[in-house]
Amino acid sequence: MLDFAKLGADFSTLIHTQSLDNPFLIHKNTQLYTELDLSLTDEQLVKISTGEQKFENTPPIASIYAGHQFGYFNPQLGDGRSCLIGQVNLQELSLKGAGITPYSRQGDGRAVLRSSIREYLCSAAMQGLNIATTKALTLVGSSTEVYRENLEMGAIVMRVAPSHIRFGHFELFASRGQTAQVKKLADFVIGHHFSELSGPHKYVDLLMEVVKRTAVMIASWQAQGFAHGVMNTDNMSILGLTIDYGPFGFLESYDPQFICNHSDHEGRYSFDQQPGIGLWNLTRLAEALSSLIDAKQAKTILQAYEPQLIKTYSSLMRQKFGLTQQHEGDHQLINQFLELLRKHKKDYTNALRGLADLEQLSTDAHFSSWLSLYDQRLTEEKSSQRMALMNSINPKFILRNYLAEEAIREAEDQKRYDKITTLFDLLSNPFEEYSGFDDYTQEAPDWAQGLSVSCSS
Numbered sequence: 020m021l022d023f024a025k026l027g028a029d030f031s032t033l034i035h036t037q038s039l040d041n042p043f044l045i046h047k048n049t050q051l052y053t054e055l056d057l058s059l060t061d062e063q064l065v066k067i068s069t070g071e072q073k074f075e076n077t078p079p080i081a082s083i084y085a086g087h088q089f090g091y092f093n094p095q096l097g098d099g100r101s102c103l104i105g106q107v108n109l110q111e112l113s114l115k116g117a118g119i120t121p122y123s124r125q126g127d128g129r130a131v132l133r134s135s136i137r138e139y140l141c142s143a144a145m146q147g148l149n150i151a152t153t154k155a156l157t158l159v160g161s162s163t164e165v166y167r168e169n170l171e172m173g174a175i176v177m178r179v180a181p182s183h184i185r186f187g188h189f190e191l192f193a194s195r196g197q198t199a200q201v202k203k204l205a206d207f208v209i210g211h212h213f214s215e216l217s218g219p220h221k222y223v224d225l226l227m228e229v230v231k232r233t234a235v236m237i238a239s240w241q242a243q244g245f246a247h248g249v250m251n252t253d254n255m256s257i258l259g260l261t262i263d264y265g266p267f268g269f270l271e272s273y274d275p276q277f278i279c280n281h282s283d284h285e286g287r288y289s290f291d292q293q294p295g296i297g298l299w300n301l302t303r304l305a306e307a308l309s310s311l312i313d314a315k316q317a318k319t320i321l322q323a324y325e326p327q328l329i330k331t332y333s334s335l336m337r338q339k340f341g342l343t344q345q346h347e348g349d350h351q352l353i354n355q356f357l358e359l360l361r362k363h364k365k366d367y368t369n370a371l372r373g374l375a376d377l378e379q380l381s382t383d384a385h386f387s388s389w390l391s392l393y394d395q396r397l398t399e400e401k402s403s404q405r406m407a408l409m410n411s412i413n414p415k416f417i418l419r420n421y422l423a424e425e426a427i428r429e430a431e432d433q434k435r436y437d438k439i440t441t442l443f444d445l446l447s448n449p450f451e452e453y454s455g456f457d458d459y460t461q462e463a464p465d466w467a468q469g470l471s472v473s474c475s476s
Contacts, residue, residue, distance in 0.1 A: 020077065020078065021077060021078075021080060021103055021105070021106055021111070022106065022207075022211060023080070023082065023103060023111070023182075023184075023207075024078070024080050024103075026203060026204070026207060029192075029197070029200055030082060030083065030188075030200070030204070031080040031081060031082040031083065031103075032080060032081055032083070032120070032121050033078050033079070033080055034079050034080060034081045034102055034118075034120050034121070035079075035118075036069075036070025036071075036079050036102060036104070036114065036117040036118055037070065037117060037118025037119065037128065038066075038069045038070050038071040038117070038118075039069050039159065039161030039162075039163045039173050039174075039175065040161055040162045040163045040173075041161055041162040041163075042065050042068075042069045042071070042159050042160070042161045042175075043065065043159065043160055043161070044061055044064065044065050044068070044157065044158075044159055045158045045159060045160045045174075045430070045436050045439060046139065046157070046158045046436065046439055046440060046443060047061075047064065047156070047157050048143070048154065048155060048156050048157070048443075050447075051154055051155075051156050051179060052156060054108070055107050055108050055110060055156070055179070056107070056108055057107065064157060065157075065159060067104070067105075067177075068114070068156075068157040068159045068175060068177045069114075069117065069159055069161075069175055070102075070104065070114055070117040070118070070175075073104070073105075074104050074105030074107075074112060075105055075107075077104060077105040077106075079102045079103060079104045079114075079117075080102060080103050081097060081098035081099075081101070081102045081103075081120035081121060081122055082097060082098050082103070082183070082188065083095065083096075083097040083098075083121075083122060083188075083191060084096055084097055084185055084187035084188040084190070084191050084253055085187050085190045085191035085194055085253070086185070086186070086187035086190060086251050086252045086253025086254075087187075087190070087251060087252040087253075087300070087303055088251040088252075088253070089251065089283075089285075089287055090287065092190075092194070093253075094191075094194055095122075095191065096122065096187060096253050097120070097121070097122025098120055098122055099120060099122045099123040099124060099126050099128065100115060100116055100117075100118075100119075100120070100123060100126060100127075100128040100129060100130060101113055101114060101115045101116075101117075101120075101178070101183075102114055102117055102120060103183065104117075109181060110179050110180065110181055111179070111180055111181065111182060111183055112156070112177060112178075112179060113177065113178040113179070113180070113183055114175055114176075114177055114178075115130050115135070115138070115175060115176045115177075115178060116128070116129050116130030116131075116135065116173060116174060116175040116176065117175055127165065127166075129163070129165045129173050130165075130173065130174055130175060130176065131165050131167055131171040131172065131173060131174060132160055132171060132172045132173070132174040132427070132430060132431060133171060133427050133431070134265070135158060135174035135175065135176045136158065136174075136423065136426055136427050136430060136439060137264060137267075137418075137423050137427070137472075138155065138176050138178075138264040138265075139155045139158040139176050139439075139443075140418055140423060140426070140439065140442050140443060140446060141264040141267055141418055142154050142155035142176075142178070142264065143155065143443050143446045143447050144417065144418045144446040144447075144449065145245070145261050146447065147414075147446050147447045147448060147449045147450075148239070148243050148245075148414060148449060149239070150236065150239040150240065150243065150245070150261060151232070151235070151236050151239070151258075151259055151260045151261060152260055152261040152262075153178050153179065153180040153183070153256075153260050153261065153262050154178070154179045154180065155176050155177065155178055155179070156177040156178075156179050157175075157176070157177045158174065158175075158176055158439070159174060159175045159176075159177075160172060160174050160430070160436075161173050161174060161175075171431075172431065180256075180258070180260055180262070181211075181212060181258060182208070182211065182212055182256075182257065182258055183256075183262070184204070184208060184256070184257045184258075185252070185253050185254065185255055185256060185257065185262070186252040186253070186255040186257065186300060186301075186303060186304045186307070187251075187252050187253035187255075188204060188257070189201055189204060189205070189257075189304060189307040189308060190252060190253075190303060190304075190307045192204065192307075193306070193307035193308070193309070193310070194307075198310035201307065201308065201310055201311065202310070202311060205222055205225060205308065205311060208225065208257055209221055209222075209225055212257075212258060213225055213228055216228070222308065222311040222312050223312055223316050223320065226304070226305060226308060226312060226317065226320050227320050227323060229257055229258075229259065229301070229304065230301055230320055230321060230323055230324050230327070231259075231323065231324075231327050232258065232259025233255070233259045233297055233300075233301055233324070234297065234323075234324050234325075234327035234328040234331065235259065235327065235328075235331045236259045236260070236261060237293055237294055237297040237328060238294075238327075238328045238329075238331035238332035238335065239331070239335065240261070240293060241290075241293065241294065241332055242332055242335035242336055242339065243269075243414070243417075244269050244270030244273075244290075244367045244368060244417070245261075245267065245268075245269055245270075246267060246268050246269070246270070246277055246278075246279040246288070246289070246290045246293070247261070247267055247279075247288065247293065248265055248266040248267045248268065248279045248280035248283065248288055248472070249263065249265050249266060249280060249283075249288060249474060250288050250293065250296045250297070250300065252300045252303050252304070255300050255304075265280070265472075265474055266279055266280035266281070266282065266283075266472040266473050266474055267279055267472075268420055268472065269368070269417045269418060269419065269420075270290065270367040270368070271366055271367065271368075271419060271420075271462060271463060272364045272365070272366060272367075272462070273357065273360035273361050273364070273365055273366070273367040273370070274290070274361060275289075275290055275291040275357075275361065276289050276290065276291055277289060277290040277291075278290075279472065280472065280473060280474065281471040281472065281473050282473040282474050294325075294328055297324070297328070298321065298324050298325070301321060301324060302321060305317040305320070305321060333345075333349075333350070335412065336353050337349060337353075338408060338409070338412045339371055339374075339409065339412050339413050340352075340353060340356075340374065340393075340409070341374070341375070341397070341400070341402075341405035341406070341408055341409045342396070342400065343400060343401075343402045343408070344399070344400060344401075346396070346399065348396070349396075352392060352393065352396060355389055355392070356370075356374075356386075356389055356393075359385055359386060359389060362385075363385045365385075366462050368413070368414060368415075368417050368460075369460060369462070371409075371413040372410070372413045372414065372415055372460075374409060374413070375405070375406045375409040375410055375413065376406075377390065377393075377394070410450060411450055412450070413450070414449035414450055415449060415450065415451070415452065415453070415460055416445040416446055416449040416453070416456075416459055416460065417446075417449065418442070418446055419463060420463065420467065420470045420472070421463045421464065421466075421467030421470060422442060422459060423442075424467060424470055425438060426438040426439050426442055441456075441459075442459070445459055
């Protein structure tokens with residue numbers, strides 16, 4: 020039995036998974052497979068990855084939670100198309116797309132190939148960028164037909180994480196006045212994931228840990244140009260992991276107001292709003308824990324969020340600019356560069372990667388004045404490893420929307436999956452040069468300029 024299932028029927032429901040028709044393995048994360056110390060044939064792995072076969076005879080479960088969605092509270096959500104199927108080496112295994120659960124509402128419990136490819140590849144990309152994330156073990160395709168805007172093929176991703184508990188799990192019980200369940204869940208999280216916390220202040224310390232982890236995660240998003248797209252509280256991990264890859268996007272042409280989700284008409288989750296939304300979501304979590312932490316303590320803890328985020332972001336950005344020492348004018352120097360990117364519509368990732376080679380950047384007249392300031396700042400650095408430092412944190416490869424779309428179209432139209440493998444390998448090691456793959460660093464072609472993604476996966 021899953022550890023989470025032992026919490027009881029208030030927290031989850033036993034379910035029956037629904038397998039796919041003619042399932043086949045598109046890709047396996049071999050490194051993660053090894054880390055989990057699994058020993059399965061590919062046939063067994065496909066059966067487990069589609070729910071046809073139980074993992075070590077573990078009954079699958081779907082959990083119930085609530086959440087604030089685009090700022091409005093939904094009193095009951097839950098795992099509508101995902102389920103926990105097992106645990107191994109302190110990691111939970113979760114299937115996304117294995118059929119209807121009690122929390123599917125009007126949904127069919129399925130995931131389509133299009134969204135599954137994006138989630139699978141982005142999990143690899145975020146891990147490669149050293150950003151806290153859930154991981155993906157397998158991507159399985161099928162001949163099962165799933166209707167969204169059009170008829171599409173069903174697929175399943177097996178996700179792996181130490182826990183899939185969300186802020187919304189706590190919000191559910193708090194909204195119902197079920198304080199005993201709030202305490203039971205908090206004790207579970209502490210016992211399984213923060214065992215170093217104990218004593219009368221353990222709930223205060225738990226919230227502080229979540230605040231700091233969330234701040235570090237979002238600072239990392241901002242530094243690497245990642246936009247999540249749907250930062251609802253039910254998509255926020257209690258462990259500070261990036262979870263639920265839907266209409267995400269990476270900055271290409273630098274625009275701080277970038278909205279990756281075309282369903283986000285108000286821009287609530289635009290790139291530059293993410294730090295503030297992180298704090299808003301943490302405030303909702305603190306309210307859900309109010310039976311364990313008084314309001315004054317919670318307010319003090321929440322005040323630690325912004326300093327932690329700024330400290331992490333500033334450190335990452337100095338590294339991205341090859342600055343090992345902290346100087347007073349660094350913030351202004353970095354912001355001047357970003358403003359040039361915005362003004363002249365430069366590619367965020369390529370511009371920062373190219374910054375290691377000053378000779379190359381000097382050919383662009385837009386940067387000539389700024390480069391004089393940057394050259395002067397570099398004279399105050401003593402490190403001889405500037406290029407190596409910068410190339411270890413400025414990726415060459417990111418999951419550009421058009422690259423994902425190319426992989427999706429080849430998979431859907433031609434039943435070809437080699438581009439998925441290529442992208443997975445590049446994104447898993449995004450700082451490597453990989454000569455011969457420069458095509459994967461190009462800005463979006465004309466046909467891809469209008470690409471948009473939404474929650475309709």
